[in-house]
Amino acid sequence: MNTIRNIVIVGGGTAGWMTAAAFAKALGPTYSIRLIESDEIGIIGVGEASIPNLTEYNRALGIDEDEFLRATRGSFKLGIEFVNWGAVGERYIHGFGKIGGADEALPFYHFWLRAAQAGRAEPLGEYSINTVAPRQAKFMRARADMAGSPLGDIAHAYHFDAGLYAKFLRGFAEQRGVRRLEGKVQQVLLRDADGFIEAVVMESGERVAGDFFIDCSGMRGLLIQQSLQVGYEDWSQWLPCDRAIAVPCESVAPLLPMTRSTAHSAGWQWRIPLQHRIGNGHVYSSQYMDKQEAESILMNNLDGAATAAPRHLSFRTGRAKKFWDRNCVAVGLSSGFLEPLESTSIHLIHMSVARILDFFPRQGFEPADIAEYNALTSVEFERIRDFLILHYKLTRRDDSPFWNYCRTMEIPEGLQRKMDLFAANGRTYRDGVELFVETSWIQVMVGQGLMPRGHHPFADQPSEEEVLAHVNNVRQVVAKCANAMPAHAEFIARHCAATLD
Secondary structure, three states, X not given: OOXXXXXXXXXXXXXXXXXXXXXXXXXXXXXXXXXXXXXXXXXXOOOOEOOOHHHHHHHHHOOOHHHHHHHXXXXXXXXXXXXXXXXXXXXXXXEOOOOOOOOOOOOHHHHHHHHHHOOOOOOHHHHOHHHHOHHHOEOOOOOOOOOOOHHHOOOOEEEOOHHHHHHHHHHHHHHOOOEEEEOOEEEEEEOOOOOOXXXXXXXXXXXXXXXXXXXXXXXXXXXXXXXXOOOEEEOOOOOOOOEEEEEEEOOOOOOOOOEEEEEEOOEEEEEEEOOXXXXXXXXXXXXXXXXXXXXXXXXXXXOOOEOOOOEEEEOOOEEEOOOEEOOEXXXXXXXEEOOHHHOOHHHHHHHHHHHHHHOOOOEOOOHHHHHHHHHHHHHHHHHHHHHHHHHHHOOOOOOOHHHHHHHHOOOOHHHHHHHHHHHHHOOOOOOOOOOOOHHHHHHHHHHOOOOOOOOOHHHHOOOHHHHHHHHHHHHHHHHHHHHHOOEHHHHHHHHOOOOOO
């Protein structure tokens, strides 16, 4: 049985070039890596925000953070602000990082719950540097020399131009031997004996053979769906939005280090501030709103003048029934689509690439390896799915048919169990490969109005006055630290300002 050496990536964009760059770094020059991409096929490009895990990907490749931000005209992100989700007029921030101070005996939020249940606490967002600083447009990187201080606990991600990031990674990959082939794939050839992909044929007639194929062709799923026909699991009964409109607009001050998600009558609007513009979009359900109304809502809620015509996109939330089938793995949108409500799409690319390298075939393709890859990836998709469903289900809005449906819909049993557990005494637990940590679930559930009936009994051991003193001290320390931070725009100007046209 021949050793796997010849890798073909079909599709470019963020998924294709993240895959190519990571493979080139990890596998070295003994492997042939070719990427097929057509300039005529545009990329989706709506995902311009990340979560902190992208820092790990860039670090593994040895990419300098300031260089990356200059090249992609990027900015920093401390969290996501949600507006009008629990009820119209309400807002909260899902911040990265810790809530409160380090407490080995019991997580801080249980003390906050005791104070809040006594009516003597400020909103939860007052107790984390990642939720206080963005409201003041402040940012700095975590200080490694300040362990135990909120300034040592800052967790950050990025906003960036996805097209420029793909270009940046292309340069990285090509310097390490990846070959780019320009053109479209016209035909996929399967072996008669086992149905494995043998080669793809370009429109030019060129035949590109390979041992291992990575499908980065986007929602078309050119290899995984159209050729291998693995099937698709539809999740639209829980996540009913199926359309998006994207448009950039001029920047406005201040430059906020957070994404914003504003709920409308049949979906929500994103706001992603880069150095040179603001990325905006409206994700909505075509069952409850037509595209003219959706576009009007978006264009009437921009902070600056639009700098391009709006682009309309269609999607179907769900995932491929198999992510890895035979000698092909789907990465990016070909593996499934989860709306960008919590900026998870680039994380899923990163994790797919890392997992492929973990399970990289030595000789042939072992069914046990493929099955385990599919099982782990399925769980990860499903846990993210449930976290997104939480935002829609946990609402008190009754002002439109869309929100009435979301509020009353049946949800997956695991999510209902998680909500019930938190509603009782504020407990929540993280599964093995689950992306979102306990503090993420807590911020969304509390932010959208689910206050537990009780709290952990250990929070009752100190006196009420001792608990209040502890909670108030944390709030004051966080506020003092946020005040000491520089403005986000000032930090970028000092460290990673892009040269703008």
